[in-house]
Amino acid sequence: MTQATKITGGVLAAVVLVVWPWLTDDRFLHHVGVLIMLTAIGASSLHLIIRTGHVSLCHAAFMAFGAYGSVLTVMSLGLPFPVGLLVGTGAAALLAATIGPIVLRLTGKYFVLITFLFGEVVRMAIVENVALTGGSNGIFNVPPPHPIFLDTKAYYYLALAFAAFAVGLCARILGSEFGRAMNAIRDGERLAECSGVPVIRFKVIVFIIACALAGMQGSLMAHYNKVLSPENFSGIISLNLVVMNVIGGMSSLWGALIGAVFMVMLPELLRGYVNIQHIIFGAILFATMAFMPGGIIQAARHVKAMLSAKPDAPAPPLARTGAAE
């Protein structure tokens, strides 16, 4: 892609994202739009962690810290929403800075297991700590960031702004020298360390940034839903974020975004089949991993390469290159 087509594409996408809510009065569509934007923050931030070769199953725990931190700041202390958002994001970052240096020494299945357990510990702590969090009943009547955001369309623009910030930050990191080092860590931790990459320090920094963004999403989600319960932060939510990355494709940030759109819209499209929804989910996940291990993004690249290739030139291999972004 040339620079010019990239810029044109970017401007076009931005225009579409800003203009579409005005083309319909369907509040439900606006609602789905909000969910996609907020979910994109979680999926792209988890993508950062995945790009260092770690699959975290506790991303929802950091969302919980962000959500409860923000809501309690606003409702118990009576402080304005921006302060709540900062407190929530900061609490998630602080938690990541505390556990990151410990858990990031583990790799592979051990990291997956320990993060899963940690996610459950956080959820249980919320359930048990009734006085502070309302336990399983959760917290009701969470105020919106500002009365104008009671309108779903208005909230969409708030979510869009934060999603643009989060995704832009992730893209910026991945495109930098730091991002190249992250790819090196994924490709071979020990080799990266021997090449001069301070592996643990880099992984902890990535983890803190990613979890802070998850906390930000948690806060925005809580003030949008107006209710908040521990079940919003169960292992399934973390797992869904991983699935988004797998289905979309783990080699590029676009994969996380495509996965987020896909996974948020799919349940809405399958409304008529609620009872077998999870079976369809499972089948799609299974098919993705078996037939397109690089996810939707890689399949799309492959198709594009086949279309643009000269008839006698062989198509490029389907392997993940990881070099892009």
Next chain:
Amino acid sequence: MPKLSVEGLKVTYGPIVGTEGVGFTIDEGETVALIGSNGAGKSSTLKAILGMVTYEGRVTYGGEDLKGLKPSKVMRKGIGFSPEGRRVFPQLSVLDNLRVGGISRPQAELPERIERIYGYFPRLKERHSQAAGSLSGGEQQMLAIGRALMSKPSLIMLDEPSLGLAPVIVERIGEVLTEIQKTEGLSVLLAEQNATWALSLSKRAVILDLGRIRMTGDAEKLLDDPEVRRAYLGI
């Protein structure tokens, strides 16, 4: 004063001894070969110097004790490392592999450094945008050496650079190593099973067997030593 000094090095993996009582020095600009068969303790020695394994004994570089430093710190002191099995970052492009190797240098220096390495290994330039995993064995070895050179080391440690490569490629790598050493004034620690080749490139050599030093001396003399010829050169 020697550039690198290793004294009484002992590396153990649980009950298994990797090396014991290994000691040697490398002077500035000198090439020292570390020769031995599989399991002789060559890799353990290199890993200890780099801080990848814990060890007893003392390793100093430019007079500074390296014990307790992580590999990323050790290599920032000026030690480049090309590990065994021509390890590269397979999904990264050739160019990105080199850039990662230069992560400890100021960004502005990288283009000049990369051009220099392309000068040593023109094949890498031709393949600069290709994923490193798709290179041939010889090209991957060149990339591994090139990456280790990116940090502008004053000592480069090469673990079995000849392993599994065609003789003509091995010769080529030897020539380039000599050339690089001349232009950059590098010290080289060359761990090898291919004793003839390693001795022909080195000034001195340390011969390891079952984790201990068997013999040490001038490379030329070792090449003529009957015991060495029988045991390591197959003559």
